[in-house]
Amino acid sequence: MTTGSTTTDASSSKLSLYEGSTQYRHWRFSAEQLAQARASLNATAVSAIGEKFEAGSSSGVSFLSADEEVLLVKFYLAKCSQLCIHLGFPEEVEATAMTYLKRFYLKNTVMDFHPKDIMLTAVFLATKTTNHPVSLESYAQRIPKTQPSDILGHEFLVAQSLGFDFAVWHAHRALWGLWLDVQNLPDVNMDELRNVYESAVQHVRAARLTDVELIYTPSQISLTSFALASPALAAAWARSKIPTEPEPRVLAVIEPIKQMIASQGAPPEVEAVRAVDRRLRLCKNPEKVVGSNAYMKKQEETERKAEEKRKRKAAEVQKAMEDADPFGSPLARDTNLDDDDDDDD
Amino acid sequence: MDAVEKANTERQKRWAKDKKVGEGTYAVVYKGREIATGRKVAIKKIKVGQFKDGLDMSAIREVKFLRELKHQNVIELLDVFSSKTNLNLVLEFLDTDLELVIKDRSLVFLPADIKSWMAMTFRGLEFCHRNFILHRDLKPNNLLIASDGQLKIADFGLARDFADPGYKMTCQVITRWYRPPELLFGCRYYSTAVDIWSVGCIFAELMLRTPYLPGESDMDQLKTIFRALGTPTEEDWPGHTKLPDYVPVGQFPRTPLRELFTAATPDCLNLLSKCLIYEPRRRIGAKEALNHPYFFAHPYPSHPSKLPKPAIKNTLPLEEVDGNVDLSGPGPAVKANPPNKLKRKHSSDDLNGRSIARKLDFTQHTGDR
Numbered sequence: 001m002t003t004g005s006t007t008t009d010a011s012s013s014k015l016s017l018y019e020g021s022t023q024y025r026h027w028r029f030s031a032e033q034l035a036q037a038r039a040s041l042n043a044t045a046v047s048a049i050g051e052k053f054e055a056g057s058s059s060g061v062s063f064l065s066a067d068e069e070v071l072l073v074k075f076y077l078a079k080c081s082q083l084c085i086h087l088g089f090p091e092e093v094e095a096t097a098m099t100y101l102k103r104f105y106l107k108n109t110v111m112d113f114h115p116k117d118i119m120l121t122a123v124f125l126a127t128k129t130t131n132h133p134v135s136l137e138s139y140a141q142r143i144p145k146t147q148p149s150d151i152l153g154h155e156f157l158v159a160q161s162l163g164f165d166f167a168v169w170h171a172h173r174a175l176w177g178l179w180l181d182v183q184n185l186p187d188v189n190m191d192e193l194r195n196v197y198e199s200a201v202q203h204v205r206a207a208r209l210t211d212v213e214l215i216y217t218p219s220q221i222s223l224t225s226f227a228l229a230s231p232a233l234a235a236a237w238a239r240s241k242i243p244t245e246p247e248p249r250v251l252a253v254i255e256p257i258k259q260m261i262a263s264q265g266a267p268p269e270v271e272a273v274r275a276v277d278r279r280l281r282l283c284k285n286p287e288k289v290v291g292s293n294a295y296m297k298k299q300e301e302t303e304r305k306a307e308e309k310r311k312r313k314a315a316e317v318q319k320a321m322e323d324a325d326p327f328g329s330p331l332a333r334d335t336n337l338d339d340d341d342d343d344d345d
Numbered sequence: 346m347d348a349v350e351k352a353n354t355e356r357q358k359r360w361a362k363d364k365k366v367g368e369g370t371y372a373v374v375y376k377g378r379e380i381a382t383g384r385k386v387a388i389k390k391i392k393v394g395q396f397k398d399g400l401d402m403s404a405i406r407e408v409k410f411l412r413e414l415k416h417q418n419v420i421e422l423l424d425v426f427s428s429k430t431n432l433n434l435v436l437e438f439l440d441t442d443l444e445l446v447i448k449d450r451s452l453v454f455l456p457a458d459i460k461s462w463m464a465m466t467f468r469g470l471e472f473c474h475r476n477f478i479l480h481r482d483l484k485p486n487n488l489l490i491a492s493d494g495q496l497k498i499a500d501f502g503l504a505r506d507f508a509d510p511g512y513k514m515t516c517q518v519i520t521r522w523y524r525p526p527e528l529l530f531g532c533r534y535y536s537t538a539v540d541i542w543s544v545g546c547i548f549a550e551l552m553l554r555t556p557y558l559p560g561e562s563d564m565d566q567l568k569t570i571f572r573a574l575g576t577p578t579e580e581d582w583p584g585h586t587k588l589p590d591y592v593p594v595g596q597f598p599r600t601p602l603r604e605l606f607t608a609a610t611p612d613c614l615n616l617l618s619k620c621l622i623y624e625p626r627r628r629i630g631a632k633e634a635l636n637h638p639y640f641f642a643h644p645y646p647s648h649p650s651k652l653p654k655p656a657i658k659n660t661l662p663l664e665e666v667d668g669n670v671d672l673s674g675p676g677p678a679v680k681a682n683p684p685n686k687l688k689r690k691h692s693s694d695d696l697n698g699r700s701i702a703r704k705l706d707f708t709q710h711t712g713d714r
């Protein structure tokens with residue numbers, strides 16, 4: 001919590017808590033870094049997928065641009081939120097799943113993995129990482145045309161793409177702390193304050209559709225949301241925290257966040273999304289399209305490698321039996337044979 | 346190959362598995378090393394495929410919390426990678442745990458040693474609590490000891506965060522002997538005080554060299570606690586008779602701690618008694634405990650490197666095996682799991698190493714009988 005810490009005492013230990021977090025260390029970027037990362041991810045994907053199309057057949061394909069990918073993901077961020085509300089999941093699950101979805105597409109392209117599938121897995125994983133687990137079966141049952149295996153099939157990929165950084169610091173939590181703190185200001189009207197808080201919560205939710213959490217800290221976002229709801233209260237609070245600054249600098253820091261929330265905080269136009277999704281059908285990675293030639297080829301390749309490995313292992317086992325020394329056998333019987341060790345190279 | 350998969354392979358290549366060293370409920374633990382530096386590590390392999398709900402909660406909690414926590418007295422998670430459907434946690438390698446230390450009858454504990462272990466436990470715990478994390482399974486066997494004597498809190502499979510005050514939590518946590526009375530009475534809104542009770546039990550166990558409150562069932566656990574510390578009155582613990590699973594288990598008088606802990610100093614008993622206060626809100630906090638006079642009085646805590654430690658069997662010969670294995674191979678090419686001969690790869694060096702290991706293992710086995 002760098003700016004506008006939500007506790008009265010922004011002690012150095014509090015500071016280092018957030019600064020030691022995986023969120024701070026691995027998932028904070030400048031706007032330029034984000035744009036660049038997405039552009040290069042998109043370029044790599046386009047050339048890699050282009051090669052997978054059968055010779056010549058990719059020439060007419062119009063691949064998605066980085067911006068179009070972002071648009072599609074954003075549409076599913078909004079969907080993700082609706083799904084969580086529909087299923088009655090706590091806000092913690094919803095916010096976490098949305099963070100996961102955003103982070104996932106900093107490492108993967110929608111042309112490999114469709115966000116509608118990843119969204120379902122992200123939500124399921126978030127129920128677990130936030131300690132609100134549900135059974136896979138009951139979860140899948142409540143989502144049309146979805147089998148448990150569809151969700152589980154991507155779970156490992158999602159966890160891996162997140163670098164196993166499951167813990168997320170959320171702006172809505174920081175806002176809660178800020179709200180408690182603002183109540184200590186002199187002459188606050190509780191009714192008014194409650195309305196301001198309700199409205200700030202809406203701004204925090206809008207912020208989830210944007211990139212702000214990849215650029216700013218949760219406390220900066222919460223203060224921004226508060227300032228959008230009541231500039232006067234936010235300024236009064238900031239001045240009470242930093243009495244030496246008549247014009248607290250944090251209020252300037254949050255200006256660009258305000259603009260991002262205002263300009264990007266709404267779900268995208270369905271028509272635009274539909275057009276992108278239609279094109280995605282033609283340009284998605286054929287290796288990931290079940291039943292396509294490229295998919296079959298990839299499957300065969302995987303199967304062939306597995307078969308080779310099995311043969312190699314069998315030969316090794318054979319050799320080991322022939323070589324077995326006198327000390328080996330009694331011990332082998334003594335300890336349970338660790339059969340599960342053959343699956344990790 | 347996808348970028349994510351590639352990154353994973355890169356990570357995997359940094360580590361080699363050498364030898365199976367243990368097995369928990371949901372994982373197999375290997376000794377291994379960092380290929381580049383030779384640094385010893387423990388690789389905890391969690392099989393994911395076997396769970397019908399996917400990645401299981403213990404694994405998720407362990408990864409989630411250890412990714413965030415870096416402290417001298419908390420086990421360090423160095424890396425996470427996957428291999429097929431297994432999740433591999435690369436942890437710092439720790440030689441032993443406090444349970445083995447306590448049980449080793451050949452070791453003599455000085456009061457300064459106990460003070461040192463307690464200080465390290467409280468330091469690690471204070472850090473967890475400061476990060477809003479409850480451990481919920483503290484016991485001697487989850488306090489691991491590094492080769493330099495540092496104590497490390499491990500096993501975060503039951504941990505949770507408590508940033509949400511007033512959120513209902515399960516009371517089915519903490520191994521029975523270390524479980525506080527509020528959980529035994531079914532309290533669902535609890536706090537850092539639950540971990541402190543466990544630490545109190547461990548403190549007592551370090552002095553007694555045997556578990557302090559070894560109940561035989563949940564019901565018997567309450568009786569065991571009350572027999573030792575007296576049945577709480579309404580004044581000791583306001584409102585406890587209203588807890589969900591409250592049952593009267595009999596009236597036992599309070600006996601002064603010094604009758605059992607005859608050699609302990611007054612400071613020591615004072616801190617112990619503050620860890621074992623019935624009313625959770627009055628129980629001492631980790632930070633407050635660290636400032637307790639006990640830690641500032643003579644004798645000062647032993648330096649970690651001077652603490653008693655069980656002799657480690659096999660260390661030397663296994664190091665030799667390590668020296669013999671193929672260091673150039675990627676990842677887990679070396680699976681030095683001596684009893685499991687069928688799974689080993691076969692370079693000639695490797696075979697030599699294996700037979701050494703197996704012979705030694707063999708003598709050790711017979712020696713145990």
Ligand SMILES: Nc1ncnc2c1ncn2[C@@H]1O[C@H](COP(=O)(O)OP(=O)(O)OP(=O)(O)O)[C@@H](O)[C@H]1O
Pocket residue numbers: 366367368369370371372373374386387389420436437438439440489500
């Ligand atoms: N960091 C480590 N360094 C060295 N050995 C370890 C390490 N972690 C675990 N081990 C060994 O592996 C064994 C299994 O550990 P694990 O944490 O999986 O389970 P556990 O705590 O013993 O049991 P449970 O899973 O039931 O809680 C331990 O008993 C210990 O011998």
